[in-house]
Amino acid sequence: MALHRVGLYWFSNDLRVADNPLLAQAANECQQLICLYVLPPESRQPNRYGLRGLGEQRWRFLQGSLRDLQQQLQARGQQLLVLQQNPLHSLAELISTHGIEAIYFAQHAGYYERRYQHILRQRYPFIHYNSAATHTLFDPLQLPFDLADLPDNFSKFRRLVESIDLRARIAAAEPAAIALPRSPLKAELVLQKWQQLPATKVIADHPWQGGSSAALQHVQQYFASSAPQTYKETRNALDDWSSSTKFSAWLADGSLSVRQILTALTQHEQQQGANDSTYWIWFELLWREYFQWYAHAHGKRLFAFSGLKQRGPATSFYPARFQKWCSGNTPYPVVNACMRQLNTTGYMSNRGRQLVASCLVHELALDWRYGAAYFEQQLIDYDVAANWGNWQYLAGVGADPRGHRRFDLDKQTRQYDPQGSFIAYWGNSQASLVLDDCDAADWPIS
Incomplete structure (x- = not known):
């Protein structure tokens, strides 16, 4: 029997239905479920560096991932509400309108994303909160150290992980749930919010298409080929689609889980053999894993000029x-x-x-x-x-x-x-051979 009358699943870096145990938990515990993705308006506006947090290429790919997620949810009797506003404002309105009793969200390495989650818990302590590590290989409790004692470099991290063979303890990726609880939202409202999203150019033949459907197809094709057998030798190529795994974009927005990749890698090694190159794919997954926990451990120091050091580099801004x-x-x-x-x-x-x-x-x-x-x-x-x-x-x-x-x-x-x-x-055949046309104050050099 469901524990909660209405629940809310807040998608972020987990834009998939398959191998999403937190979504499966929400489906089992809620009579009705709202599936939400929030695009903060500031992500499309200039930041402190005079740049946008979400450029056109990223936005095109993200829209593809959201559309694919919407199709997968619709096939299971659900729908995805996409809102452009401050996440706390979005959630406040949904909580008051629909009487939400439980909220589910993935753990996130981003400092500001974690701040939103923390503030939400403080403002609405009466709500049941459920969170899980869906963006990493390991759960925090599996790590052979407290997060505060994260090794100060990757080599130490890798040796600790491999000394106790944590890879063998990672469960295989899970299939997608067949059905989900229905949404209390009106379909017209959901459609209206989709229509309000900024337009982006769809490039049909672009090799990078957002969404877990394209991601899983690529994973299957890659590991069915012999490319993993030579990955270590080819991975440094500057411009060749098959030279490296090309999983990164789907991993970044969670259309693909790192566990899905590891499951496919293990099957490939069983069928075609393990060697230095297939190990190096695991090595790269560990490298990614290390930086996820690095961000969790160091918070806003991730963005500090001096980083984790006492003194910043001898650089400026020209x-x-x-x-x-x-x-x-x-x-x-x-x-x-x-x-x-x-x-x-x-x-x-x-x-x-x-x-x-x-x-x-x-x-x-x-x-x-x-x-x-x-x-x-x-x-x-x-x-x-x-x-x-x-x-x-x-x-x-x-x-x-x-x-x-x-x-x-x-x-x-x-x-x-x-x-x-x-x-x-x-390349740029018209590129300047002179580094500076202006001085540090942006005055022309005569």
């Missing part, structure tokens, strides 16, 4: 340099090509991200936070923990025990674009 970096108009051809690829597609390879981040911090001497904020705006696979944690790592203020990592851009170009094909395709 508006003209930053603009050149963003547009791919620097004296560094491989950086220009990577940035133009990002601006066109919303994606950049992991190797490319390291190169452009190193360029911004070392060659351009810019505040790393502006680079992280630009990635937040542009990347369709933006994940708050992975993005800001990795930028701290490259800037020498985070989890890297070696400090500043500076990449030799010429050497990297010879190694990863030896024929110059990547630069020829994505």
